Amino acid sequence: MTTAEKLEGGLDTQQVISKEIAAIQAASPAAEPQPRLDFAPYRSSLLRHPTKDLRQADPEGAELVAPVFGQSDVDPLEADLTIQSGGEPIGERIVVTGRLVDGDGRPVRRQLVEIWHANAAGRYIHLRDQHPAPIDPNFTGTGRCLTDDEGVYSFTTIKPGPYPWHNHRNAWRPAHIHFSLFGTDFTQRMITQMYFPADPLFALDPIYQSITDPRVRERLVATYDHDLSQHDRLLGYRWDIVLTGAHATWTEPEGDDRA
Amino acid sequence: MPDLVPDLAPTPGQTIGPFFHYALPYAGDCQLVDPGAPGSIRLHGHVYDGHGVGLPDALLEIRQADPAGRVPTVEGSLHRDGRFTGWGRCSTDRLGHYWFRTVEPGPTRDGGAPFFAVTVFARGLLNRLFTRIYLPVDDATLAADPLLSGLDDDSRTRLVATREDDGSLRLDLHLQGPQETPFLTYPRHRG
Ligand SMILES: [Fe+3]
Numbered sequence: 001m002t003t004a005e006k007l008e009g010g011l012d013t014q015q016v017i018s019k020e021i022a023a024i025q026a027a028s029p030a031a032e033p034q035p036r037l038d039f040a041p042y043r044s045s046l047l048r049h050p051t052k053d054l055r056q057a058d059p060e061g062a063e064l065v066a067p068v069f070g071q072s073d074v075d076p077l078e079a080d081l082t083i084q085s086g087g088e089p090i091g092e093r094i095v096v097t098g099r100l101v102d103g104d105g106r107p108v109r110r111q112l113v114e115i116w117h118a119n120a121a122g123r124y125i126h127l128r129d130q131h132p133a134p135i136d137p138n139f140t141g142t143g144r145c146l147t148d149d150e151g152v153y154s155f156t157t158i159k160p161g162p163y164p165w166h167n168h169r170n171a172w173r174p175a176h177i178h179f180s181l182f183g184t185d186f187t188q189r190m191i192t193q194m195y196f197p198a199d200p201l202f203a204l205d206p207i208y209q210s211i212t213d214p215r216v217r218e219r220l221v222a223t224y225d226h227d228l229s230q231h232d233r234l235l236g237y238r239w240d241i242v243l244t245g246a247h248a249t250w251t252e253p254e255g256d257d258r259a
Numbered sequence: 260m261p262d263l264v265p266d267l268a269p270t271p272g273q274t275i276g277p278f279f280h281y282a283l284p285y286a287g288d289c290q291l292v293d294p295g296a297p298g299s300i301r302l303h304g305h306v307y308d309g310h311g312v313g314l315p316d317a318l319l320e321i322r323q324a325d326p327a328g329r330v331p332t333v334e335g336s337l338h339r340d341g342r343f344t345g346w347g348r349c350s351t352d353r354l355g356h357y358w359f360r361t362v363e364p365g366p367t368r369d370g371g372a373p374f375f376a377v378t379v380f381a382r383g384l385l386n387r388l389f390t391r392i393y394l395p396v397d398d399a400t401l402a403a404d405p406l407l408s409g410l411d412d413d414s415r416t417r418l419v420a421t422r423e424d425d426g427s428l429r430l431d432l433h434l435q436g437p438q439e440t441p442f443l444t445y446p447r448h449r450g
Contacts, residue, residue, distance in 0.1 A: 037385050039385055047308040047309035048384050049435060052442075054444035057405075061324055061364075066322075126277075128278070142282040178276060187445040189378050191387060219268070220271065246447070
């Protein structure tokens with residue numbers, strides 16, 4: 001074993017990981033709509049995926065009603081990640097916007113969207129992030145907003161950098177923004193990641209490739225939209241999000257606060 | 260206004276990853292009621308992996324009815340002001356322990372078995388998991404529950420909390436292994 005291998009803890013090479021990914025994908029039926037939970041190339045999934053089939057349940061009660069968030073929960077300024085500290089963060093300033101709809105095409109109105117991502121150098125403000133890239137004192141990388149009446153969310157931020165991780169030797173995550181989303185019923189709750197167009201790391205990344213159908217995983221890639229870019233200020237990306245269909249027929253909350 | 264999304268297939272999920280702790284947790288996230296509120300209880304347990312090791316980087320959310328069986332649709336979960344919103348969030352500690360301070364949900368239909376709806380996220384878990392934590396009510400009510408009645412005895416016990424001496428409700432979640440928690444899918448998750 002070379003010193004480098006010891007330092008890396010005997011991690012597998014990219015070649016090994018890529019071969020595993022290719023084998024699983026070749027054996028997968030087309031159009032699997034969600035990532036595999038059991039996806040060995042993502043080593044952390046080995047002991048963290050259920051081995052039994054999911055049980056079919058008819059949702060009832062609290063499952064049929066998403067939590068409600070409102071203006072008391074979210075300050076509109078939280079949607080701009082470039083103004084949270086004293087100065088401007090380093091990086092390409094961008095806007096990321098899109099529409100949140102459910103599986104029936106209905107806009108998800110006035111619902112909470114949360115994001116977090118690395119800074120332009122690929123570093124998170126997180127105690128466990130050991131990547132020796134600079135922390136940006138003017139960037140925390142967290143944002144929240146409420147969708148509007150058309151289901152549109154919008155964040156102003158900087159473009160995150162790719163970052164290394166220890167899944168295998170020389171493993172790098174494609175640049176991404178983590179998104180946390182609610183629908184109108186609780187069964188629509190989801191967390192995902194948005195990626196940027198034409199990232200050279202896509203083919204190498206076991207998290208992105210855990211979605212075995214290329215057309216399905218491409219749904220996580222935003223589109224550069226020049227009409228969203230602003231003269232002398234920022235570049236625009238559009239990313240629309242579709243949740244599953246709601247089980248309940250949605251009625252507007254009454255603003256009833258007796259509870 | 261942007262165009263409608265042309266293809267209504269759901270956007271796929273991805274893992275929450277390891278770095279959510281500075282973004283999603285917030286003050287009061289796991290405290291649905293104030294300390295000493297009438298009927299206040301602790302709901303807690305551990306989240307374990309396939310080797311029985313606690314997950315230090317999981318995030319749980321619960322959604323529930325109030326004691327009268329009514330599911331609140333009021334805002335105020337992020338800046339709690341005493342209103343009961345019926346939703347909470349807890350990131351596990353170093354040993355995989357989670358806890359919520361809340362009240363016990365009532366049944367949302369006549370004769371229904373009351374439960375907390377639960378979503379689990381974790382590093383290493385490529386998509387969220389749904390499950391339920393039932394209250395340890397009488398056997399007849401649990402036996403009549405449409406989900407529980409379809410499970411074998413072992414699986415059923417893994418969805419029903421136990422009552423501790425101090426009144427707390429406890430249920431451990433196992434993502435994998437001989438004590439694996441039954442996880443749920445709903446009709447509209449298909450395709
Ligand atoms: Fe990340």
